[in-house]
Amino acid sequence: MTQSAPILQTSLKNFSPQANELSVGDISISKIDKLTGSTPFYAYDRQLIINRVTQLLTSLPKQISVHYAIKANPYPSLVQLMAEHVSGFDVASKKEMLLAIQTGIPVNNISFAGPGKSVDDIEGAIIAGVTLHVESVGEIAKVEVAARALNLKANIAIRVNPKFELKSSGMKMSGGAKPFGIDEEEVPRVLKNLPLEYIKLRGFHIFAGSQNLNAKAIISAQQQTFALAQQLVALSTQVTGVKIDYLNIGGGFGVPYFANEQPLDVALIADNLQTLIQQYASLVDGLELILELGRYLVAEAGIYVCKVVDKKLSRGTTYLVCDGGLHHHLANSGNFGQVIRKNYPLAIGNKLNNKELEQVNIVGPLCTPLDILADKIQLPKANLGDYVVVFQSGAYGASASPKDFLSQPNLREILL
Ligand SMILES: Cc1ncc(COP(=O)(O)O)c(C=O)c1O
Known part of the structure; x- marks a missing residue:
């Protein structure tokens, strides 16, 4: 071989x-x-990680914040190093959340995604001020109960399961039936019923897949993500009167592992993001735009x-x-x-x-x-x-x- x-x-x-x-x-x-x-x-290798993040930040439009998905590698010293170079963290458990908080990164820049969050996870995130990426209607109900009991307001972003998928991905996490996120067509109803007394809606999280080496596929997913986000942001402002300040456009940047795999052409993606930012100028204005990456930064x-x-x-x-x-x-x-x-x-x-x-x-x-x-x-x-x-x-x-x-x-x- x-x-x-x-x-x-x-x-x-x-x-x-x-x-x-x-x-x-x-x-x-x-x-x-x-x-x-x-x-x-x-x-x-510390320097290789720093080089990778620095190169990426140099090529991306300045409006994009890069968050590190700790699940890719939660080794504490590495996470601490990351805290000095990225804008935020995505965590997938309470343990990862505690690790993220202790790096000193602002809690506002930590998100907690993943299906099946326990009451303990949810209470922890509310107390810490971390943004919960809610994955189902049932989870929103749990967040409301927890926030009410704590007498605190929970920060949430709705994770959306869009109709489109990220083509040629190692792992597809959107399109069709998925355990992740709330189906795009259900979001209007969810927005109407949001318990805003105890929940602050920050925005949306649209994560379509992971381990993708095809820049064109990522670009296509990002184009669809911006179009969908524009609709959702307009709708949520109309229904809830809340100003959305947060849009996590997912990530999916892959690394080559095997013979015949080529490194991802990040420059193409960066160019397209610049175009999207211009095309959706009124959407992007006042919004934190997040790219959420794991393996691309550390593998x-x-x-x-x-x-x-x-x-x-x-x-x-x-x-x-x-x-x-x-x-x-x-x-x-x-x-x-x-x-x-x-x-x-x-x-x-x-x-x-x-x-x-x-x-x-x-x-x-x-x-x-x-x-x-x-x-x-x-x-x-x-x-x-x-x-x-x-x-x-x-x-x-x-x-x-x-x-x-x-x-x-x-x-x-x-x-x-
Ligand atoms: C919500 C979410 N964010 C980020 C990632 C990280 O993916 P990757 O390490 O491929 O960038 C995953 C991977 O499954 C994920 O589910």
């Missing part, structure tokens, strides 16, 4: 190889191994590192058995939404320039055939103690994996 050469080359360059070995923040992975105490670990800044602990030959196939795998990196094992498993870009992190190659299958220590790190991959010949490094691992890694499966030792994380 071929590795995705362009992504691999970028990754190798990003993690500035010192001679034969990868490094993160100028520390070689063998030193990070000693620093953290052992493999497996995730290491995140390429993280690597997962584990060590070869056994090497064996089985009927002609060479296996590298490592001390890490599916339980730390579910996405790389192919079990986090992929239909057909493909290899992430990978390297033997301490043998970058070794010329002798070998085709191997790389597996983890779990007693299940699902525990795959790489399938039929050509890499420099590796032995016990060598490092297997998985690139594009800064998002949906540690926190999206079943760490307790088979009660293996804990992994470590570090931001350098």
Whole structure:
């Protein structure tokens, strides 16, 4: 199976190889191994994250605020770093909300989305002053009850499930029947019945999908988002008399993981946003326009590192058995939404320039055939103690994996 050469080359360059070995923040992975105490670990490169956010902010129109979706990577030091570079956070649980608040970012710039929020979640958000993205009529009723009991006003934005979908997305989250948001056609009725005594309607959240590498598809969704938002804002002003000051247009910016995937053309999207801002000037005036991104900001800044602990030959196939795998990196094992498993870009992190190659299958220590790190991959010949490094691992890694499966030792994380 071929590795995705362009992504691999970028990754190798990003993690500035010192001679034969990868490094993160100028520390070689063998030193990070000693620093953290052992493999497996995730290491995140602070400067790569800063570069990514800075480049993005430079290319986007100044009217756009970028919020970081903490679910992509909730490692506390990374979230703290993000707080210095983005305007706000999107959280998906009370734990993420507490993390966000403690970074010192203004609570006004924190939103709490996701279906099935508990009373405890809702009360927490109301007390903190965080904006609840309400996902159903039932949730609005719960918010009203909680706000009344607390004698506080809840800030909400209505998450809308639009009729359109974000085409060619890794995960579609709008169009058709969805657990997310209130169907577009239901919103007028919901607006009429909003309990405004206890609820302050800030605006709308329209999140159509995630992991999209097709700029044209994102542009099309954004065009439809602005058109829909214009209708909704006009209607809500008419029905509730409330001035809307908040529009979250979602995100969906993807990163390339596999062979034949190309990086997203953000410049095209930025140009189109500029056009939309001009076209919808009266809508945008006085409105906070939010782009909500997770993996695009962090995925390429993280690597997962584990060590070869056994090497064996089985009927002609060479296996590298490592001390890490599916339980730390579910996405790389192919079990986090992929239909057909493909290899992430990978390297033997301490043998970058070794010329002798070998085709191997790389597996983890779990007693299940699902525990795959790489399938039929050509890499420099590796032995016990060598490092297997998985690139594009800064998002949906540690926190999206079943760490307790088979009660293996804990992994470590570090931001350098
Ligand atoms: C509401 C919401 N916001 C943000 C994200 C982050 O998506 P991504 O990390 O692909 O940018 C998701 C992903 O599922 C989401 O559901």
